[in-house]
Amino acid sequence: MECNKIIEMLLTSVNAIAFTGAGISTASGIPDFRGPNGLWKKYSPELASIEYFKKDPKGFWEFYSLRMRGLFTAKPNPAHYALAKLEKLGLIKAVITQNIDGLHQMAGSKNVIELHGTMRRCYCTNCFKEYKSEEILERIDKGENPPKCSCGGIIRPDVVLFGEPVYRIHEALEIARESDLVLVVGSSLSVYPANLIPLTVKEYGGRVIIINAEETEMDHIADLIIRDKAEVVLPCVVEEIENQTLHRSS
Ligand code: NAD
Numbered sequence: 001m002e003c004n005k006i007i008e009m010l011l012t013s014v015n016a017i018a019f020t021g022a023g024i025s026t027a028s029g030i031p032d033f034r035g036p037n038g039l040w041k042k043y044s045p046e047l048a049s050i051e052y053f054k055k056d057p058k059g060f061w062e063f064y065s066l067r068m069r070g071l072f073t074a075k076p077n078p079a080h081y082a083l084a085k086l087e088k089l090g091l092i093k094a095v096i097t098q099n100i101d102g103l104h105q106m107a108g109s110k111n112v113i114e115l116h117g118t119m120r121r122c123y124c125t126n127c128f129k130e131y132k133s134e135e136i137l138e139r140i141d142k143g144e145n146p147p148k149c150s151c152g153g154i155i156r157p158d159v160v161l162f163g164e165p166v167y168r169i170h171e172a173l174e175i176a177r178e179s180d181l182v183l184v185v186g187s188s189l190s191v192y193p194a195n196l197i198p199l200t201v202k203e204y205g206g207r208v209i210i211i212n213a214e215e216t217e218m219d220h221i222a223d224l225i226i227r228d229k230a231e232v233v234l235p236c237v238v239e240e241i242e243n244q245t246l247h248r249s250s
Contacts, residue, residue, distance in 0.1 A: 002226050003236040006183070006209060007244075009224065010091045010237075013181035013207070018083050019197045020097045020104070023186020023212060027077040027231040030070055030101055034188045035213065039067075049162035057146035057154050064157060065140050068133055071101055071119050079185065080107035082234035087111065089241065093179070096172045098187060098194045100159045113172050115194050117159035126153025133157065169193050176200040181207045185230045189216040 010016055022032035031039050046052055047063040084107045086092045094111040095104050100119045104112045122131045129149055136155055139147045147155040160166055173196060176182070182201040189195045189210075198208050198218055207223040210216055211233050219225055226233055 002224075002228070003233065003240050005224055006211075006226070006233070006237050007241055009181055009207060009209060010086070010183075010241075015179045016092045016181035016183065017175060017179045017201075018086070018092050018095045018183045018185060019187065019194075020083070020095060020099060020185045021187025021189075021191075021194075022099060023188075024079050024083075024097075024230045025074070025077070025099055025101050025103055026186070027079065027229070028074040028101075028103055030074050030103075032186070034190065045162060050164050053156060053161060057156075061140060061145050061147065065137055068119050068137055068157070072134065072137075074101060074103065076103045076107035077231045078235040079230035079233075080104055080109070082238045083185070084108035085238045086234075091241070092183065094175055096175065096197055098191060100157075113168055113175070115160070115166055115168050115172055117157070119157055119159055121158040122147075122155050123158050124149035124151060124153040124155050127151045130158070131155060166193055169196070172197055173200055177204045179204075179206050181209070184208065184210045184212070184216070184218075184222075185234070186212060187216065188212070188214070189218040 026032050031037050033040050053060040080103050083095055087109055094113060095109050096113045096115060097104055098116050100116050102118055102120045120133050122133055122136045127149060136147050149155055176197045177200055179201050182198050184198050202208050202221045208221055209224045210222045211226045211230055213229060
């Protein structure tokens with residue numbers, strides 16, 4: 001059984017981490033970028049770039065507020081809860097995520113590194129005052145587009161847009177270098193530099209498990225590939241670990 005292979009690898013590692021992408025949140029109703037129903041099948045990635053935000057903040061917010069709206073009705077799914085449980089059990093030490101939806105924290109994960117920021121927060125590009133995204137969406141609904149700070153600066157989401165540096169990558173790479181197992185979940189592994197995380201774990205002697213619905217760009221470095229849905233595989237792993245613990249203690 002594939003679940004058992006994952007469990008064996010988790011139990012024989014001392015510093016495992018998870019690395020997640022948009023695919024872990026599709027079961028929560030948030031579309032990924034490159035899967036069969038991905039966002040880039042409908043929209044151009046250029047809409048989520050810093051160049052576009054600077055050129056046309058109103059047009060940027062028309063697109064981005066659509067993405068944000070989907071977020072506020074989304075709830076964590078069994079895959080998010082399973083990773084939170086694995087952290088609680090001490091079987092993974094951190095979740096490094098490319099996602100900007102905040103669902104790992106909602107599910108109870110504590111040590112989460114959001115490589116690409118979060119859609120739940122915005123800030124002023126002039127004075128850096130922070131705003132909750134709900135408030136900004138309400139203001140856009142009332143016709144304030146682009147939304148502006150009291151200082152007059154234009155407000156933007158606290159996410160890394162295309163064309164901007166991934167400022168938490170160094171911290172994440174340090175964690176990856178110390179890790180002996182990475183559980184990659186729901187990522188095409190095509191976004192640089194985030195995809196350096198599994199590569200670094202491998203380079204430093206660790207093992208790589210990929211749980212993804214389709215092929216990824218780094219299947220060749222994987223020690224184990226599970227071509228299945230995250231929300232099916234991860235709860236199965238947790239359930240099986242809990243069963244084994246129960247049997248041992250009874
Ligand atoms: P991606 O769209 O490039 O790849 C997602 C992968 O997940 C695909 O290969 C797809 O086959 C797989 N997948 C889809 N549903 C799955 C499921 N239920 N179980 C297992 N696998 C599944 O996404 P990426 O690799 O994360 O990179 C794209 C960028 O997308 C990231 O930078 C991220 O910031 C951004 N993004 C985030 C969200 C979010 O926060 N939820 C949503 C869309 C895009």
